[in-house]
Amino acid sequence: MSWFRWLLLWGLGMGLGLEAQAQVATPDQAVPARPLRSLSPADTTFAELEFLRSEIGGARVVFLGEPTHGEGNVLAAKARLVAFLQQRLGFTTLGMESGFYSLHKAQRQITLGKSVAKNLESSVFPIWMRTREFQALVPLVGQEGLRVMGFDPQLSGEYSTDLVDDLDDFLSDEKGSDAINYDLLDEIISYQAERFAFPPSHQPAELEAELVKADKLLAKAAAAPTAARRNEALFWQQSLRSLRALAHDYADHDPGAKSQVEWVAADSNPRDAQMAENLLWYLRQHPAEKVICWGALPHFANRVEVLGNEELRAYRPMGRAVKEALGAGQVYILGTLAGGGTHGLPGAAGMAVPEPAAGTLEASLLALGSPYAFVSLKHDAAGRQLTTYALDYQPLAGPWSEVADGFLFLRSVAPPHFAAADSTAERADTTATLAATNQPPGSLNPAPGRAGTTLRRGVAAPDVSGVRLVRGVVLDQRSRAAVPYATVLLPGQGKGTTADASGHFVLPLPGPTKLQVRSLGYEVASVQSPVGNEELTVLLAPAAYALEEVRVATAPPDPVAIMQSVIKNIPINYEQQDYATQVYRHLRISNFDTLRYEAESVSRLRVPAGYQHFGRGFLMHEEATDFQVQQRHVLTAQQDPPAIAVTGGGSQAFVTGVDPVRISPLFVARNLRKFNLKLDSVRQQGGETLYLVSFAAKDANHRSTGSYLAGVYQGRLLIQKRDYAVVRYEALWQLDTANYNSVARKSLGRNNLVEKLYAQTFSSDRSTHVVDYAKGENGRYYARRSVGVAQTTGRTLRNKQPFYYQSLAEQFFQPLPEAGPAPAPPIKGAPKPAEVPYRPEFWEQYQRPGGALAPAATR
Numbered sequence: 028m029s030w031f032r033w034l035l036l037w038g039l040g041m042g043l044g045l046e047a048q049a050q051v052a053t054p055d056q057a058v059p060a061r062p063l064r065s066l067s068p069a070d071t072t073f074a075e076l077e078f079l080r081s082e083i084g085g086a087r088v089v090f091l092g093e094p095t096h097g098e099g100n101v102l103a104a105k106a107r108l109v110a111f112l113q114q115r116l117g118f119t120t121l122g123m124e125s126g127f128y129s130l131h132k133a134q135r136q137i138t139l140g141k142s143v144a145k146n147l148e149s150s151v152f153p154i155w156m157r158t159r160e161f162q163a164l165v166p167l168v169g170q171e172g173l174r175v176m177g178f179d180p181q182l183s184g185e186y187s188t189d190l191v192d193d194l195d196d197f198l199s200d201e202k203g204s205d206a207i208n209y210d211l212l213d214e215i216i217s218y219q220a221e222r223f224a225f226p227p228s229h230q231p232a233e234l235e236a237e238l239v240k241a242d243k244l245l246a247k248a249a250a251a252p253t254a255a256r257r258n259e260a261l262f263w264q265q266s267l268r269s270l271r272a273l274a275h276d277y278a279d280h281d282p283g284a285k286s287q288v289e290w291v292a293a294d295s296n297p298r299d300a301q302m303a304e305n306l307l308w309y310l311r312q313h314p315a316e317k318v319i320c321w322g323a324l325p326h327f328a329n330r331v332e333v334l335g336n337e338e339l340r341a342y343r344p345m346g347r348a349v350k351e352a353l354g355a356g357q358v359y360i361l362g363t364l365a366g367g368g369t370h371g372l373p374g375a376a377g378m379a380v381p382e383p384a385a386g387t388l389e390a391s392l393l394a395l396g397s398p399y400a401f402v403s404l405k406h407d408a409a410g411r412q413l414t415t416y417a418l419d420y421q422p423l424a425g426p427w428s429e430v431a432d433g434f435l436f437l438r439s440v441a442p443p444h445f446a447a448a449d450s451t452a453e454r455a456d457t458t459a460t461l462a463a464t465n466q467p468p469g470s471l472n473p474a475p476g477r478a479g480t481t482l483r484r485g486v487a488a489p490d491v492s493g494v495r496l497v498r499g500v501v502l503d504q505r506s507r508a509a510v511p512y513a514t515v516l517l518p519g520q521g522k523g524t525t526a527d528a529s530g531h532f533v534l535p536l537p538g539p540t541k542l543q544v545r546s547l548g549y550e551v552a553s554v555q556s557p558v559g560n561e562e563l564t565v566l567l568a569p570a571a572y573a574l575e576e577v578r579v580a581t582a583p584p585d586p587v588a589i590m591q592s593v594i595k596n597i598p599i600n601y602e603q604q605d606y607a608t609q610v611y612r613h614l615r616i617s618n619f620d621t622l623r624y625e626a627e628s629v630s631r632l633r634v635p636a637g638y639q640h641f642g643r644g645f646l647m648h649e650e651a652t653d654f655q656v657q658q659r660h661v662l663t664a665q666q667d668p669p670a671i672a673v674t675g676g677g678s679q680a681f682v683t684g685v686d687p688v689r690i691s692p693l694f695v696a697r698n699l700r701k702f703n704l705k706l707d708s709v710r711q712q713g714g715e716t717l718y719l720v721s722f723a724a725k726d727a728n729h730r731s732t733g734s735y736l737a738g739v740y741q742g743r744l745l746i747q748k749r750d751y752a753v754v755r756y757e758a759l760w761q762l763d764t765a766n767y768n769s770v771a772r773k774s775l776g777r778n779n780l781v782e783k784l785y786a787q788t789f790s791s792d793r794s795t796h797v798v799d800y801a802k803g804e805n806g807r808y809y810a811r812r813s814v815g816v817a818q819t820t821g822r823t824l825r826n827k828q829p830f831y832y833q834s835l836a837e838q839f840f841q842p843l844p845e846a847g848p849a850p851a852p853p854i855k856g857a858p859k860p861a862e863v864p865y866r867p868e869f870w871e872q873y874q875r876p877g878g879a880l881a882p883a884a885t886r
Contacts, residue, residue, distance in 0.1 A: 058407060088359070100160070106163035123178075127266060148185075181219075279297070326344050328430050410428060415427060499532050510530050517542065610628075627662070686798070764790070792819045
């Protein structure tokens with residue numbers, strides 16, 4: 028599998044095999060090389076790098092390319108070069124292979140004196156920003172340091188979610204701004220930012236129609252009397268051009284629509300062309316700036332067609348376009364070579380760098396015996412036939428001086444290290460589990476998890492021999508609107524189905540049968556299936572709280588303002604330091620009508636101050652909770668419970684996922700725009716005024732839900748007006764079964780990690796989660812009780828066995844007086860702790876918070 032094509036795809040989730048060259052061009056004499064003493068960014072003496080003055084000359088753009096994104100000491104070496112270029116050669120801007128819009132916003136905030144680290148965190152792809160080696164760049168950026176810009180049309184970081192709102196704000200004073208469908212723009216652009224693909228539910232023409240409207244208004248703004256507004260209008264015009272190119276690129280080169288064999292390097296040409304155009308636009312707008320570009324060598328390369336590889340003949344990297352536009356003397360391209368070691372994911376062992384063959388440039392550099400060296404292709408090897416592994420760690424032969432101007436050689440490379448977790452940092456972007464995208468080690472992509480799969484919902488015809496298909500629809504009793512994904516059950520039989528998004532369902536029944544229909548937020552309805560062939564209509568009555576309605580004479584409060592007050596008061600209302608709690612947990616799992624597993628436990632949970640992500644953020648690197656089971660009682664264990672039976676679409680079954688105020692993106696101010704919020708009522712209870720606010724994610728992605736593969740995330744909050752504390756949380760999670768099933772079917776038979784993770788397909792997967800908060804002795808609220816209910820139906824792919832799992836996870840929490848010290852990190856290779864034994868004497872005396880368990884016969 029080709030790492031080089033992975034770099035071109037930038038996270039498309041598919042590899043493309045680049046043919047290795049069989050021949051090795053053996054030079055008549057060794058290429059001159061300059062040994063280097065140090066490439067550490069901590070080394071502030073630049074004497075041995077002074078030769079770069081004449082090497083780079085009067086170039087205005089220097090490209091610093093890396094072979095993949097999986098070499099930590101290459102990142103460190105590049106950071107040292109950036110410092111030299113800034114402090115000795117007067118370079119003023121750091122251009123990142125990250126979002127054009129996101130870095131622009133970050134630069135504006137940095138200019139205002141905001142935190143450099145947090146702004147880079149919100150704009151730069153995390154594969155760089157979350158590494159220890161990249162942190163050496165942070166002190167170089169700032170009001171008195173380097174400016175930052177992004178040239179990638181792709182959307183990166185949390186700032187990408189602000190794009191449409193910022194465009195709306197900028198155009199709000201222009202007449203005609205109301206005619207732009209900002210909701211449509213947000214829907215399309217948010218999908219692109221989340222999935223790095225064009226939404227299959229829309230067409231590029233829809234986006235184009237709204238961008239044309241915005242273009243007309245931006246043309247007026249570009250003629251404004253003030254220079255600041257004119258300049259910002261010019262940025263937005265370029266930003267929309269970049270968005271257009273991105274949308275067409277995603278639509279035309281959807282990785283889900285091409286096989287690995289069909290995808291070729293030239294499919295990256297549109298993105299490379301737009302990256303070049305974004306960079307050239309910046310240079311035109313800022314004629315005094317000298318730019319250092321940070322990214323992958325395949326994009327920065329010049330004339331790759333001279334390397335003799337058939338696929339590369341049609342590829343046009345951005346480096347070539349920039350060099351042609353500015354002139355050869357204005358651009359310097361530096362690549363990186365490795366003599367050995369490994370490359371891969373941060374903190375991983377990595378994949379071995381291939382041993383250089385005799386006659387290759389790497390082999391001759393290894394013979395020098397120096398840990399580092401520099402080769403000037405421009406001055407010392409112009410036109411010479413060389414063989415190197417600079418692209419894809421594959422031997423490619425040709426006149427490399429036409430591809431790059433110089434090479435930095437490292438005798439050995441190793442994967443990056445994670446940056447130290449910052450417990451005080453604002454919640455940041457998380458990335459998808461790399462294994463779920465079938466992404467190989469050594470090919471980290473700045474756009475992780477780019478899927479773009481064409482969603483195709485397969486419908487299997489059930490076997491209804493001897494039975495009659497009953498068709499029905501579930502509607503809201505008041506509005507007569509469809510109730511999506513309602514559960515239709517045969518009472519006492521553990522069988523049933525789930526309605527689709529329009530409320531329709533089909534269920535095979537032997538005759539007139541009693542049915543129960545339920546959905547979150549509605550009362551349970553009991554109905555009889557029809558005798559004839561008519562469609563069954565089920566009306567669900569909205570569930571009522573036992574609260575007293577309050578009639579408000581003045582205008583009702585704005586739900587967004589209420590949520591802003593909730594978020595503002597979180598540091599006051601909820602614990603911000605390390606804390607510990609005792610947990611009682613009761614878990615029951617059934618498959619169809621058989622109880623498969625039931626257990627209860629008492630445990631100690633320690634939550635660190637920095638814990639804010641259920642999945643522990645980027646590659647699970649952020650602070651984790653410590654969960655120690657102290658007592659355990661297994662009542663039924665016919666089989667070990669599979670994870671899919673416990674979790675449903677959310678995290679409610681896990682002890683670490685039951686505090687939504689702490690971990691849900693809903694409670695982050697800048698995420699509120701990702702939700703539809705509605706004030707359902709203002710009520711009184713026990714002398715307290717309570718707001719009942721409903722929420723629904725506009726696009727249920729990991730930025731709005733904190734988890735992956737969610738299709739629906741909605742619910743209600745009960746908020747105390749006195750202190751704006753959330754005292755009750757209700758949520759419904761629905762898995763994106765179409766997306767999941769598509770990945771599962773494509774992975775079947777590949778015998779890899781993805782096939783193991785996606786071993787089944789789902790007809791439905793939904794769960795509900797209810798959390799009650801109480802005020803502790805320290806005056807802060809804590810999650811007192813959590814109840815998660817999940818229903819998961821489908822079949823395994825290998826043996827075609829159907830499943831119908833239903834689970835209940837009920838947990839009670841009691842704060843402990845001291846959090847205690849943080850646990851020691853786990854020792855690699857240490858034996859697994861022994862399972863906690865059953866101690867009947869404990870359970871005979873234990874007072875369960877939820878009351879005694881029901882007798883076995885009724886459970």
